[in-house]
Amino acid sequence: DTSTPVLEPWRTSDGSAVQFPYPCVQTSITRISGEEMILGLTDRCRFFVNDIEVASNITSFATYNEFLLVTTNSHTCQCFCLKNISVKALQAGLSSAAAHDSETLRKVERGSRIITVVPQDTKVVLQMPRGNLETVHHRALVLAQIRKWLDRLMFREAFQCMRKLRINLNLLYDHNPKASMPSSVFLENTETFIRQIDSVNYINLFFTELKEEDFTKSMYLSLSGSSDAQPRQHPDQKKVNLVCDVMRVAMEHIDPQRYCLSILTAHVKKSPPELEIALQKVHDLRESITPDVKAVSAEEALKYLLFLVDVNELYDYSLGTYDFDLVIMVAEKSQKDPKEYLPFLNTLRKMETNYQRYTIDRHLKRYTKALGHLSKCGPEHFSEFLNLVKDQNQYCEALKLYSSSTQEYKDISDAYGEYLIQKQLYEQAALIFARAGIFAKALDAFQNSGSWQQALCMASRLGYTKDKLSSLARSMAGKLVEQRKHAEAAILLEQYTQDYEEAVLLLLEGTLWEEALRLIHKYGRLDILETNFKPAVLEAQKSQLIFLDSQKTAFLRHKSRLQVVRELKEKACESLQDYEMPNCPELDLFSETSSVVTASDMNSKYSHSNSRISARSSKNRRKAERKRYSLKEGSPFEDMALLEVLGENIRAVEAVKGDIHILLKQLVLFGYDEQAGALQQVLEEVLQLMETSIPEIWTPDLQQSSLNPVLGPSSTANSIMAAYQQKRMVTPVVQDPELLIPPKLSKNLQWKLHLLQ
Structure with a gap:
């Protein structure tokens, strides 16, 4: 009863039977994206996946784990990872061999065929x-194997393979930075790496190959297509410095004597190089009383350092250690003539320690350290100290080296203050002078900076007499009046010169009515009310009326002109839109696009002249910025110029509301109700006119275009055409979108007086 074997057809996942269209001389079963499929190759180089032909130029193929390797008629060997690839993607990859990177494709000798892939290895036998x-080592298989070793922390095998097959050693660190962990797999297992490599030369080789570049994103893109490219966990720290530090700490923990040269390499490789620390380690080796048998000699360490660093640079750094034996050791290895460096070193040896170190630091241009050593050399060297401070502008560092009670501190502050005055930083200079007790200079500097309160404090510290203080206050009051600071000038005149009459006149000049009234009543000089105060109030009322009338006239003129300009632009756009030839559909697009172009080209003449402006001096450029929108009739941006000037009119009237409110109160107080009522009525009319005009000037369309500009980075051809058809292109493209936003009229300030209504 033995059952007869039945030959079943190979079926796909959807149950349909697979049949190759042509007889295949080589077949193989593999998984593509997790689905089992059958591969076939005919003797005419046609390659099939199930019954789909994916290529017609394949001479041989082999499958190995998740990889498919093929040789082609174009004498290349290609490798594909089948884990995350579709049949269509495979077909596309085989058809465009030229587009592949070097990892998946390599040239082979004409007529080569794959025999086998060695299991658990990277060798392909052709x-x-x-x-x-x-035998060849296909780069894709090599990298896949290296990645497996690195995932299993088999650093020795990975390193030896990378070294033998010239794979960049940065991959050791760049591979697999895990997002869930604080650092990469490599950084967490540095000691394992060092113990497995177990060779100073190999570790040094790794250090010298380190680069900031992430090689998994450039040279060795992942073949499997999995997203290994998680963000680096130390964005604020450079990769090379991070690896050097972590490796150095690990080597110092394992065996600092044995890995001495690698530790030196880690210091030198950093950016910037830590040459002083490296030299200090060489110096410590030389000073070591009980030399270890395994340890590297100082001579050997220095020789190695000179291999890594330029000898002249190392000579300067060795000089900075103040160890002359080390300097001579380095100098002997250089091309320097002993006649050059020995006399210099002998001169230094004869000096007192601090002065010697100062001389070395000055020679190496390490001025902060030089000042520190020179400050310890005693008062006889202070003039030299001060000259160095002035030459190198090291005032802040110098002040830290002396106590604030010393004469040296005072002298440095004096020099620092003079330096700040040269830079026209008067107030800062004054603070430095005042802190050091140099009150006369502080007084002048405070006066120049306009700090009159501080200047009076300095005058008090200097013990000024009443007369001297009075003349100082008068001179400062004069300067304050020039700066339109009448209130502050009045305080000086009243309190320090007792000239309250002059103070009242200044307050009236600055229209500070209430403060002027306070002083008049404080000193009982009611006669000033008739002689000065009332005439000043009436004069102020007249000038405010003239100002409001001029603003109203200008506003109406500009508003009517804006209406005319907009109508002209609208007509121009309509005439362009109507300019279409009948029975010619091909020209529809042309007419629409040309009208958009024309709308923007209307200003071409202007934009060309503006481009010439950019080549001028900055002064002329600022002038050109101010004149960018001309009010001249017919100029390209006349509507923008009118919007700008109308906005200025509104802001100017808005700004005087507070002043007029105070003036109205004074007019009512002294019975000038008629004048007060006239002023209030005029201001009310002007504000009402402006409030009702704002929606007409800054139309809703105009405000919308400031929020959604017609032309810009997010515009498309369709959006521009739609805007044009809605006549939004009438609004030109402006460089100041704030001009399209209406000025705000404040409702909070209650400026009107109810008793005048």
């Missing part, structure tokens, strides 16, 4: 047309 067998 047979040449002559019959001989050759």
